[in-house]
Structure formats: C-alpha cells, structure tokens
Amino acid sequence: MKFERFIQKNTNNITIATAILIAIGFIANWLGLHTLYTVAFIIASIIAAVPIIIRAYESLRVKTISIELLVSIAVVGAFIIQEYNESAIVTFLFLFGGFLEEKTLARTRQSIKSLTEMAPTTALVVQDDGTTVETDVDDVDEGDVVLVKTGAQVPVDGDIVDGAGYLNEASVTGESKLVTKREKDAVFSGTILDNGTLQIRATKVGDDTTFAKIIELVEDAQDTKSHAEKFIDRFATYYTPAVILIALIVGLISRDFRLAITVLVLGCPGALVIGAPVSNVAGIGNGAKNGVLIKGGEVVDTFAKVDTLVFDKTGTLTKGTTEVSAVKNYAADAKQVSALVAKIESLSDHPLGKAITDYATNKQIDFDKLAVTNSTTVKGQGVSATVSDHQLLVGNQKMMTANQVELTTSQLADLHQLQSEGSSTVIVAVDQVIQQIIGVSDVVRDNVRPALAQLKQMGIKHLVMLTGDNQITANYVAEQLGIDEVHANLLPEDKVKFVKQFKVAGRTVAFIGDGINDSPSIATADIGIAMGGGTDVAVETSDIVLMRSSFAELVHAYGLAKKTVLNTRENIVIAIGTVVFLLIGLIFGYIYMASGMFVHEASILVVIFNAMRLIQYRPRSSKQQTATKQSEVSHA
Structure with a gap:
C-alpha cells in the first residue's frame, strides 16, 4: 500500500522523468550511442509502466477491465518484442495525457471549488456582556447573535437584530449587485458585507444554511450521471473486454504480435468514457456560477427535451x-x-x-x-x-x-x-x-414576457398557467404575458391532475412554482423548477432551483441544458470518429502504436476542451435569435 501511495503521489514526477529519458534516448541515437539509446528507453518504459499497471491491477481487484489494462498488456507486449521506443512513448503519452486531463478537468470543477472556498469558517459570537468571541462556524447554535463587520462574510442564515449595511449576495443568488439590508431583514450565510456593521440572530447554522445546501446540491449533481453517461458505462463494460478479444483474434489470425498490441492501444475508449461526464460537470458548474442549481446530469437530459412549461401564477409569474x-x-x-x-x-x-x-x-x-x-x-x-x-x-x-x-x-x-x-x-x-x-x-415580475418569448424561440411549444386565483385575473395576466393556456380556481390536487394529463398526452412537462402548495406538481412533472425565494419544501422537491427567482435564469437554464446535451453528443461523435480514423489508419499502414496513442490522448483533450466551452456559455438574447432566424430565411 505504501508503494502504491508513493507511486500515485509521484506520478507527475515519473512523467517528467520519462520525458527526459526519452529525450536522452533520441539524442543518443542521433549521436550513434545505441547502447545508451536502448537503456534509456528500457528504463523509461519500466518506470512509466508502473503507475499504469498499478491502476490496472486495482481495477481488476474490483472486477473492472479498465483502459489501463489495455495499455499495460500492449506495453508489456511491446517490451517482449523489444520495441522499447514504442513502449516508452506509449506509456509517456498515456501519463502525460492523464496529467493534462486532470488539469483541464479541474478547471471545469472550478465553480464548485470557488464555492467551497467561499464558505465561512469562523464567526464572531456576541456574548452576554457585549464582547465577541471568534468561534468555529460548526459550534455556532441557532439563536446565537453574531457580529459581522465591513468586508466580512455572514457566517449563518439569520435575521438582523441591529445595524444596517450593503450585502453582496452573489454567492447565493449569482447577482453581484449590492442589496441594502437593515433591522429585521433576512440574510444568508456566505454573503459578504460590503459596508456597515450587522448583528445577526442565527436561524440556520452549519450544514442547514442556504449556502451549505447550495454546495451540497451542486456537488451531488455533478456526481449524478446522465442517460448518456449510464449508456456509455454499460457500453464500456462490454467494449473493453471485446477489444482484448479482438486483439487476440487478430494476433492468432495474422501471427503478427505487433499488430495485435497496436489494436489494444487503438481500441482504448478514453475519449468516449470521459466525453459525457466532462460535459455535464462543465454545464452544471456554469449553472451554479449563474444562480441556477441543476440537480444532476439526468435532469439536464430531461430538461433539454421539455416542450411544455407549466407555471403557478402567484409568486412565480407575479411577485406575490x-x-x-x-x-x-x-x-x-x-x-x-x-x-x-x-x-x-x-x-x-x-x-x-x-x-x-x-x-x-x-x-x-x-x-x-x-x-x-x-x-x-x-x-x-x-x-x-x-x-x-x-x-x-x-x-x-x-x-x-x-x-x-x-x-x-x-x-x-x-x-x-x-x-x-x-x-x-x-x-x-x-x-x-x-x-x-x-x-x-x-x-407581474419584470421581464417575464420577453423571457417567455425567448423560451418559445428556443423550442418551448406550450406555455400553461395553473392558478388558484379567479379566472378574470388569470386571463388578464396570461394575456399580458402571452400564455397559451389558462386554468383558474384550482386546488393543489387539481394542478397535479393537469400535469398528469399533459404527460399522458405525450408532452415533456416542466412545472415552475414557489410554494408548499406547488410541491406536489413540482414532484409530478418531468422536471420540477423552484423559485429560490420559495419554500424549503418546493426547493427540496425540485430538480432545478432558480436562486434569484428570475426568468432570465430560467432562459439560461433551458439554453444551458440544450447546449450541454448537444456538447455531449459532439464529444461522443469525436470519440467514435477517432476510433474509426485510427482503425482506417491501421488498415492502410499509416498508424502505429506510438502514433495511435498520441491520437488517442489528443482526442481526450479535444473532448475536454470542447466541454470547457460550456463554462463560458451565455444564452443569446431574443433579438439575436430573431436576427439569426431572419438571416437563415433570407439565405434560403
């Protein structure tokens, strides 16, 4: 175990050492020092193969045939037939690709890391005599009064009992605009006091705070697999053993051991395995950074297919x-x-x-x-x-x-x-x-009508309002906003019936609400969306949370879901295209083991960089979309 931990800790150093040895080998060959050339590549092959073989062994212990096993067999085979330069280059490229993959993947998770780093760690708890004691946030109890000074973070959810100031709530709402807060106003953990001094009575502490729940939701979401990821996992379970079997058959038929181990290298499904997860991680991270909490890759997939948006009126379409x-x-x-x-x-x-x-x-x-x-x-x-x-x-x-x-x-x-x-x-x-x-x-909330118009341009076909309010008011609001279908004077159970009817009719339904009475409909719909300013029950029941309760966030979430699914498909095409390209190259004699590994690792980086484009995603405005459509029509 100690040896394995040592190797794991020093993998990057091993990669550097391998690169140096390969460089020495090529220089020695150029100088005609063939013994040094051979020794350098042998040592490079051995030290670079160790971390790969260890990972393959650890996977086999849990009955998984991994990519590392394919590479390990290929490298050992190349070593046996004394193709030391091939084995050294393949192992180096595999380790170096893993290093680049780790670094670029870290960027896609940067939004979560930055959220975690923003979490407050200590609080100034006000004592009975008026003095303050710096206390770990985990030791603060509900009912305690904490002091927050200019520039400090609010360590708890609570109500202001004394003071006033301007808070930056970007960590919770995604909106960096300063918000005025005074006595009796509610504040959230993780927000920053830009100016003023506040005394806050804690109502939620530790893991129960809004900020802690945001971090937990996003971390869980990034680990929740999409339909594409689940399919690829099942596919890889059979694909990797199949590659070993094909390589074995190729070797037996052709009697060409080198060709067989080349098939192992070219068959590595690295880009295919990583393509879907990295897209979901980047997409969900983008949402978290922009005030949209999406609870998993499966939610992204389903939301991208939604064609019917069903709204509660009070507190959702209106301010409440x-x-x-x-x-x-x-x-x-x-x-x-x-x-x-x-x-x-x-x-x-x-x-x-x-x-x-x-x-x-x-x-x-x-x-x-x-x-x-x-x-x-x-x-x-x-x-x-x-x-x-x-x-x-x-x-x-x-x-x-x-x-x-x-x-x-x-x-x-x-x-x-x-x-x-x-x-x-x-x-x-x-x-x-x-x-x-x-x-x-x-x-009516600000900018709802243009947001709904933009959602229709993006692919939503039906806009429905379900409300407990009277028909006259409901019709007036619907007319203002361009809602297609209105049903009024409804009880919560009536709303659920309508949602079920839409689903039976073959529609993919998202319900947007904010109150406890909306929770049954949120849970029944294909996708439940809660306004962040709504009740805890609605937020917990939902699949997506709009932290600023803004319709701009709804547009962002829908566009992001569609873009993430498209990005995932692009990555799958890139991965499959790479394998086809390599096999064609192998058949015509243009691809060998080392060059195949280079293309394989390059394809992994391509899908990662493609997914990273999601980090910067912003939905186009309604005007831009209209202009694009008009341009397409004029060129048709």
Whole structure:
C-alpha cells in the first residue's frame, strides 16, 4: 500500500522523468550511442509502466477491465518484442495525457471549488456582556447573535437584530449587485458585507444554511450521471473486454504480435468514457456560477427535451406581493390626495392599505405629519375620516353609494377597466367628490414576457398557467404575458391532475412554482423548477432551483441544458470518429502504436476542451435569435 501511495503521489514526477529519458534516448541515437539509446528507453518504459499497471491491477481487484489494462498488456507486449521506443512513448503519452486531463478537468470543477472556498469558517459570537468571541462556524447554535463587520462574510442564515449595511449576495443568488439590508431583514450565510456593521440572530447554522445546501446540491449533481453517461458505462463494460478479444483474434489470425498490441492501444475508449461526464460537470458548474442549481446530469437530459412549461401564477409569474398597479387621478393636486389616503391607510394593517402607504413612500410623498380625526371603519365598505380638515371616504363603490357620492360615466369606465384587469380597487372621495381610483394587484415580475418569448424561440411549444386565483385575473395576466393556456380556481390536487394529463398526452412537462402548495406538481412533472425565494419544501422537491427567482435564469437554464446535451453528443461523435480514423489508419499502414496513442490522448483533450466551452456559455438574447432566424430565411 505504501508503494502504491508513493507511486500515485509521484506520478507527475515519473512523467517528467520519462520525458527526459526519452529525450536522452533520441539524442543518443542521433549521436550513434545505441547502447545508451536502448537503456534509456528500457528504463523509461519500466518506470512509466508502473503507475499504469498499478491502476490496472486495482481495477481488476474490483472486477473492472479498465483502459489501463489495455495499455499495460500492449506495453508489456511491446517490451517482449523489444520495441522499447514504442513502449516508452506509449506509456509517456498515456501519463502525460492523464496529467493534462486532470488539469483541464479541474478547471471545469472550478465553480464548485470557488464555492467551497467561499464558505465561512469562523464567526464572531456576541456574548452576554457585549464582547465577541471568534468561534468555529460548526459550534455556532441557532439563536446565537453574531457580529459581522465591513468586508466580512455572514457566517449563518439569520435575521438582523441591529445595524444596517450593503450585502453582496452573489454567492447565493449569482447577482453581484449590492442589496441594502437593515433591522429585521433576512440574510444568508456566505454573503459578504460590503459596508456597515450587522448583528445577526442565527436561524440556520452549519450544514442547514442556504449556502451549505447550495454546495451540497451542486456537488451531488455533478456526481449524478446522465442517460448518456449510464449508456456509455454499460457500453464500456462490454467494449473493453471485446477489444482484448479482438486483439487476440487478430494476433492468432495474422501471427503478427505487433499488430495485435497496436489494436489494444487503438481500441482504448478514453475519449468516449470521459466525453459525457466532462460535459455535464462543465454545464452544471456554469449553472451554479449563474444562480441556477441543476440537480444532476439526468435532469439536464430531461430538461433539454421539455416542450411544455407549466407555471403557478402567484409568486412565480407575479411577485406575490400586492402593489399599487394603477392610479386614476381626477384631482388638481394628485400628491395631496395620495398623502391624505396614505395617512388613513397607515392606521390599518390591511394588505391594500400597506400597498397604498408603500406607494406613497416610494413616491416620496410626506404624510406622517397629517392629523387624523373621526376615523370610522365600515365593515365591508371602507374607512371614513377627517384628515387635515378634509372629509375623506376611502373604500369600495358601496361606500360611495351609502354616502351619496356618485361616479361619473368615465370614472365608472375606469373602475370597470381596473377590475377587468384583476385589480382590487380603492375609491377615494375628498369632501364628497371622487378624486382617485386606485388599482392594487399582484404585479407581474419584470421581464417575464420577453423571457417567455425567448423560451418559445428556443423550442418551448406550450406555455400553461395553473392558478388558484379567479379566472378574470388569470386571463388578464396570461394575456399580458402571452400564455397559451389558462386554468383558474384550482386546488393543489387539481394542478397535479393537469400535469398528469399533459404527460399522458405525450408532452415533456416542466412545472415552475414557489410554494408548499406547488410541491406536489413540482414532484409530478418531468422536471420540477423552484423559485429560490420559495419554500424549503418546493426547493427540496425540485430538480432545478432558480436562486434569484428570475426568468432570465430560467432562459439560461433551458439554453444551458440544450447546449450541454448537444456538447455531449459532439464529444461522443469525436470519440467514435477517432476510433474509426485510427482503425482506417491501421488498415492502410499509416498508424502505429506510438502514433495511435498520441491520437488517442489528443482526442481526450479535444473532448475536454470542447466541454470547457460550456463554462463560458451565455444564452443569446431574443433579438439575436430573431436576427439569426431572419438571416437563415433570407439565405434560403
């Protein structure tokens, strides 16, 4: 065991030594020193063959016939027939190829390595007397308060109990834009405090933090094999013994031992075996770097085939929070009316009231100093109050009718328009005159429509919305976004039924949702996609997680899946093409053992470099795709 570990540790040094000995051999041959030439190649063959033979032996111990076994047999055979230069060059090329393969594969896993290195290791835990103690993150308990200073990493998931600052959340969301955080806001482990000082009460620690789960998910995903990898593994199980058998038959029929061992070298399926895994590693790594967690190669394969995207509405297509979506103003001073309404609504905890006060705050309308008297809430209608000597009625049409305030024809048209768009409406009357009609609704996420259009250009055929909301609101949102099919007033079990119906109809379905009620549909679909801001259940159940809850991430994930599958196929073609090329070369007498090994190792590097292109993948914009299609049409 010690010898094997020593050889494994010094394989790169053995490779260098072999290269030096081969160089010495060629120089000696050029100088006419034939004894030195032979000795140099014999020593090079022996020392380079040792690590290869050890790996072959270790594979045989677990009943696996590996590529190393083919090379070992070929090298020993070349040594027996005294082709020392061939055996030395073949072993060197094999070891050197392995070295380059290891280095280039490390680059494809760089995103995981960088994630791991970003994980916080210590935390400043605040003690009862106000002092801090530097503690290993594994020893921090839920409920502990930790101090985070400017430039430091947040070591836990938690809520801010004191302080404010700007956080870089790129490690969690993939978005490097600074986010303002203040008291009561939630923060994530692994994010970096760019400016400020925070005290955070830990809600999740250690392996339970969001950042730790991201690392675990991506590491597991890169080890999960795709359909192509599984097929190639099964193929290699039979292929490698078949190569040995073919070489044996060739040797027996031709009586040419050199030809038989050359067949062993040329038959090595190295590029074929590594082509699919390296593509998946690079693709999943790209996703992790860009805020898309893909849970394995099999998910990549299936997602690339998806033709139907099914969406939940609230929290997925929409932001999931009510906002003022429209203000129909009939007053001379709109800001003054907005201030009066916001002051009344600031006394209420109703969601509509909060949306209105948030609207005023965002518009920098000052209403805090206004005085409210005689405030009365009328159940099912609204609120009446006196604000700064103005009599206000804020509520629905029933309240206006009850107080003899009539809406004009145009105002009624505005009211019906807002209601047809799925908005809840708030009518404002000041001193018995209608001054505003405010529409409050769950607002559609930014850039959803162009993202859905781009997904259709990329191959999605059906866009479906399944929602528990009413039909009017669902239809309005669907019309805004270009959704093909809408089903409303659904319970969670109804959504599952629709997903099953789509699958029975032969569609490959991806369901995108964010809540616990979406988890059954996420689990039922061919591919379940969860918004990263959703519930833990949805995230755990899903196959893909969009960490920023962004539709740009959805476009990136779908394009990346298609590109990764295409890249895998390219690598398989390269691998099979290499074997065919070598066999043709062998038949016509242009390929020998050393040159065959060179081409074999070169093909491995080609498939690795081809896969590495996925690391830099970015989906083309919708405009670019349209321009490309128009160009193709014009040239047809």
